[in-house]
Amino acid sequence: MEFIKKLIAYLAFLLLLGGVIAYAYPLLTGAGKDVSNDTVKTINDVRNIK
Incomplete structure (x- = not known):
């Protein structure tokens, strides 16, 4: 059980x-900077959908 917790924590990290x-x-x-702005917009869009 401890191993699974460590594995999940590692994957999350x-x-x-x-x-x-x-x-x-x-x-x-x-x-x-256009690329990074597009990435931020995409991330925000995904968050807004949820």
């Missing part, structure tokens, strides 16, 4: 980390 990287990477590289 990876998901969160992936989200942070996906959000921050375009900002850090400065690779087109």
